Amino acid sequence: MELKKCVRCGKFFASDVDVCHECEKKDLADLSKLKGFFADNYVAGVSKVQISASTGISTKNLNRYLGYEEFNGIYVTEDANENGVEKLSTGNVNL
Numbered sequence: 001m002e003l004k005k006c007v008r009c010g011k012f013f014a015s016d017v018d019v020c021h022e023c024e025k026k027d028l029a030d031l032s033k034l035k036g037f038f039a040d041n042y043v044a045g046v047s048k049v050q051i052s053a054s055t056g057i058s059t060k061n062l063n064r065y066l067g068y069e070e071f072n073g074i075y076v077t078e079d080a081n082e083n084g085v086e087k088l089s090t091g092n093v094n095l
C-alpha cells in the first residue's frame with residue numbers, strides 16, 4: 001500500500017482507493033444522490049452543471065463519478081444547452 005493524496009480533500013492517506021476514509025463516506029452519499037437523480041430525472045444530454053445544481057455534487061466530483069464503469073451508458077454534456085434547463089424544470093425536480 002502506498003501513500004496517496006485524496007482527490008477530494010487533498011489529505012494524504014494510505015489506501016488502494018482514490019479518496020481517504022472520511023471522503024469515502026461523502027462519496028457514497030454523493031453516489032446515491034447521483035443514482036437517484038439519474039433514476040428520477042435523467043434526460044439524455046443533461047449537463048453536468050444541471051446535475052450539480054440539483055444534487056449539490058461539485059462538478060469536479062461529478063467528473064470523477066461519471067468516469068466510473070457503472071455510469072458508462074449515461075450521456076451527459078459539459079454545460080447547459082438549448083435543450084437543458086427548460087426541459088429539466090418541467091420535470092418533478094424539487095429544488
Ligand SMILES: [Zn+2]
Nearest residue numbers: 006009020023
Ligand atoms: Zn479526503
